[in-house]
Amino acid sequence: MRIGYLMNMYPVISGTFIRREIHAIEAEGVAVMRYALRPWEGALVDPADRAEQERTFYLLSGRVPALLGDFAAECATNPAGVWRALKGWARLWRNAGRGFVPHVAYLLEAVSLKRRAARDGIAHIHAHFSTNTAAVALLSHRLGGPGYSFTAHGPDEFVDWGPASLAMKVAEARFVAAISDFARVQLALAAGMEHWGKLRIVHCGVNLDDYPPSDAPFDESAPFVCVGRLCPQKAQVLIVEAVAQVAQTHPGVQLRLIGDGDTRPEIEAAITRHGLERNVTLLGWRDNAEVRRELGRARALVLPSFAEGLPVVIMEAFALGRPAISSFIAGIPELVDDSCGWMVPAGSVERIAAAMRAALETDAGTLAAMGAEGRARVEARHDIGQEARTLLAQIREVTG
Incomplete structure (x- = not known):
């Protein structure tokens, strides 16, 4: 099985826990493709982080022409999927009440993620954090891309649930990983108890x-x-x-x-x-x-x-x-x-x-x-x- 990991910025100096999780999954014999929206702008001081950067495909940075090309190709070959994604995109933007340009970027990134995941043979996308990465994974799935899950950490994710479309992201996910019982309860409050069964505890950890x-x-x-x-x-x-x-x-x-x-x-x-x-x-x-x-x-x-x-x-x-x-x-x-x-x-x-x-x-x-x-x-x-x-x-x- 091949799965994709989607992050906003990766690797980041404070995100060692994600790298550990990816390596532990690979140790179980599962191939993991790293996708991120953009690289971290700061200096990476750990050699392991620098190695991860070389293995990561960045959907946004330096790819504006490619993003536009992918979108045009998707419209031509997958109009039904684009229509489904556009309806989801409209809900995300309407709920946020602002940020038209970032939301356009999410849609373009989702198209590229869907096409890249198909090329890489990805069966499932797992995102970290319920913010823009979960939005991109959701739109990619609506286009016909792999189903997705995400890990919710908090605390900022549990503020302004409505504008963040957290309930929508939970509802359309295959499952959601919460890093603590506290996080699981916050997700249930945001999305409703009808989704309790898909809210699973998966702790962060150390080797x-x-x-x-x-x-x-x-x-x-x-x-x-x-x-x-x-x-x-x-x-x-x-x-x-x-x-x-x-x-x-x-x-x-x-x-x-x-x-x-x-x-x-x-x-x-x-x-x-x-x-x-x-x-x-x-x-x-x-x-x-x-x-x-x-x-x-x-x-x-x-x-x-x-x-x-x-x-x-x-x-x-x-x-x-x-x-x-x-x-x-x-x-x-x-x-x-x-x-x-x-x-x-x-x-x-x-x-x-x-x-x-x-x-x-x-x-x-x-x-x-x-x-x-x-x-x-x-x-x-x-x-x-x-x-x-x-x-x-x-x-x-x-x-x-």
């Missing part, structure tokens, strides 16, 4: 062989580590504010931030304002191997975000046997509790600081036990090999 439990000690030099795009929803500015409070009683506290993004200037300003140049280190983006090394020697991962789905970096930290400090939002409580970390209300600097102090004052044996519990949970729920087999079982079921 456990790549993340063996770390033997780094939980000593005074073990830093807190945060990994993620520097942006408002990740709340790294608040972590710096919390470090300023913790440093009053624990002047040697260390925080290492991996990632880059829009809020870097605000984070740098907070570091300067509180005089934390010796406490907080901005590392920028790092490849997977270095992220793994940093997490493996952490006292705890710190990720007190405002909005998340279920962060893969928590799974990575747990696999390495390190506890986590995170927010009581979305799918995170399905993985983290006080037996393997500390949960804090989103936005509370005082509670973030209290959790960091607790981690600093917890003995090494207890921290190791918390990390071991986290590892056990990842082994049970987030082994990428098992989750890929779960996804493949769904695809095989709907494709016969």
Whole structure:
């Protein structure tokens, strides 16, 4: 069987979980063709991502003449399919209430996807995220292309359900994968309980062989580590504010931030304002191997975000046997509790600081036990090999 994976941008530096899933499916003997609308504009620091870029077919970038040619050919050879797609396209555009030009692009991309999938012998398209990729997969199917499914992550996908045509995308999909129980419920609220049976849980995961439990000690030099795009929803500015409070009683506290993004200037300003140049280190983006090394020697991962789905970096930290400090939002409580970390209300600097102090004052044996519990949970729920087999079982079921 040959399946297609459809992404908006691929590979992206924060999308390692998709690459892992594709590789795990290929390890089961299934060929996967990578399709994306456009390449990521940033620099790819991981060699595995650069290799994936070479294997990806981009539907939009640099292909405007080809898109128009494909559309003309489709109109000439498949007028009934084009008419079905146009009716679906009109609903998507009407529901959105804006974005005529992007929606025209979705239709053109769908035509090219349908024709490319036929050339590649694709039996099924699986998209990640319910946004433009699911729209393109839907229109491609209406043209006569392969049936589709998509993975919904959240949190942004579960806002403005109507304009996003989420109910329509669920209704026309063969099935929908939700990364958590929380995500499944949000999909049901958007699309209706009549679709509950096609909403399946397929977790994101890690390759456990790549993340063996770390033997780094939980000593005074073990830093807190945060990994993620520097942006408002990740709340790294608040972590710096919390470090300023913790440093009053624990002047040697260390925080290492991996990632880059829009809020870097605000984070740098907070570091300067509180005089934390010796406490907080901005590392920028790092490849997977270095992220793994940093997490493996952490006292705890710190990720007190405002909005998340279920962060893969928590799974990575747990696999390495390190506890986590995170927010009581979305799918995170399905993985983290006080037996393997500390949960804090989103936005509370005082509670973030209290959790960091607790981690600093917890003995090494207890921290190791918390990390071991986290590892056990990842082994049970987030082994990428098992989750890929779960996804493949769904695809095989709907494709016969």
